[in-house]
Amino acid sequence: MKLTEATEALERVGLGRYEALVFVNLSRAGAATAREVARVSGVNRVQTYRALGGLEARGLVEVTLDRPRRYAARALNDVFDMIAEEKRSELEKMDEVRKTLLEAWPRMSGHTRDRPSVRLQVIKGRGQIYRTIREFVAGAKEEVLAFTTTKGLQRSYRAGINEALLASMSRGVKPRLVTDINESNAALMDRVAANVPLRHVERQRARFIIADRMSILAFLIQDERTIRGDGETALWTNSPDFVKAHLEFFEKAWGAGIPAVERLQQLRPH
Numbered sequence: 001m002k003l004t005e006a007t008e009a010l011e012r013v014g015l016g017r018y019e020a021l022v023f024v025n026l027s028r029a030g031a032a033t034a035r036e037v038a039r040v041s042g043v044n045r046v047q048t049y050r051a052l053g054g055l056e057a058r059g060l061v062e063v064t065l066d067r068p069r070r071y072a073a074r075a076l077n078d079v080f081d082m083i084a085e086e087k088r089s090e091l092e093k094m095d096e097v098r099k100t101l102l103e104a105w106p107r108m109s110g111h112t113r114d115r116p117s118v119r120l121q122v123i124k125g126r127g128q129i130y131r132t133i134r135e136f137v138a139g140a141k142e143e144v145l146a147f148t149t150t151k152g153l154q155r156s157y158r159a160g161i162n163e164a165l166l167a168s169m170s171r172g173v174k175p176r177l178v179t180d181i182n183e184s185n186a187a188l189m190d191r192v193a194a195n196v197p198l199r200h201v202e203r204q205r206a207r208f209i210i211a212d213r214m215s216i217l218a219f220l221i222q223d224e225r226t227i228r229g230d231g232e233t234a235l236w237t238n239s240p241d242f243v244k245a246h247l248e249f250f251e252k253a254w255g256a257g258i259p260a261v262e263r264l265q266q267l268r269p270h
Contacts, residue, residue: 013083015060018043018051023060027073031064037071058082120237123217126229130159132236133209133217138164140211144175145250147206148187153192166195178253180204181263190264199257209248216243 001011003024010020026032026042030041038048052071056062059078064070073079081166123129134154142247144165148156156162164174181189181200192198215238223231237243258266 001195013165014086016051016054018047019054022048022051023055023073023079025070027076031072033068042171050218058086067257068204070109072095118237118239119135120235120239122220123236124232126155126223126232129136129217129219129230129232130155130161132234134161134164136209136211136215136217136236137161137168140168140173141171142173142212143210144168144173145210145247146175146177147204147208147253148177148179149205149207150179150188152207153179153185153188164205169195176254178204178250178257181260181267183267185268186264191259193260193264198260199254200260200263201253201257204253206249208250210243210250211249214238214243216246221264 004064007017007020007025010023011017015023015046021041021043022037026037029036029040034048034052035045037043038045041048044050052061056063056071059082060074062072064072074082095127122207123132165173169175174198177196177198178201179189179198180203191264207222208216210216215236217234217235217236219232221231221233223229
């Protein structure tokens with residue numbers, strides 16, 4: 001693993017940028033003074049002292065009583081145990097706050113007022129969008145219709161949406177999918193078609209999901225420039241007109257589409 005990859009991994013579990021960089025270099029150097037850590041890390045001395053102070057406060061580095069003080073990184077497994085304990089504590093505190101707010105919220109939120117019958121929500125970021133899709137699919141009662149793409153299906157598998165759909169199907173939910181089946185995605189589409197009714201439409205790019213003909217999640221902006229898709233944006237609404245327009249579009253595509261079995265047969269070498 002490269003130094004940058006190790007640093008990024010520690011950032012993902014909760015260390016700050018300079019804390020992660022200092023920790024990795026301190027682990028490599030053994031016991032070292034702040035000046036030595038700054039030199040090997042390429043971080044200025046002020047930021048190094050701040051990072052070491054933050055790591056020391058969390059117990060992730062040990063400090064000697066020497067003059068000047070010397071620092072040593074804790075064992076990586078111990079560090080992950082401590083970070084996990086921090087997060088468990090944060091979750092417990094969050095649960096306490098949630099319970100307190102849930103008890104007080106009816107008196108504060110004016111819950112007696114009717115919610116608007118037509119609602120709309122803009123969802124940003126690929127992670128949040130796919131979490132919403134998973135909940136959307138899991139909450140369907142009768143039907144799920146999806147117009148999707150190869151990347152959409154691949155990301156759905158990684159986000160657990162496939163499992164949510166299969167669970168919904170076990171409750172009687174009926175799904176239908178429309179996508180572009182071609183040589184590059186034939187293996188994936190073959191797996192999908194084994195479980196879900198699927199039809200091919202040539203070079204389609206639309207991406208939306210309709211649940212129970214009552215609500216829709218549609219992609220507005222697709223961000224392929226970044227790994228995490230921070231710019232990706234979707235819209236959820238239960239607007240009858242918006243749902244109806246996309247439903248008609250889906251049914252027209254489904255009617256004109258080629259069944260997956262037939263399309264996959266066309267793509268197999270003869």
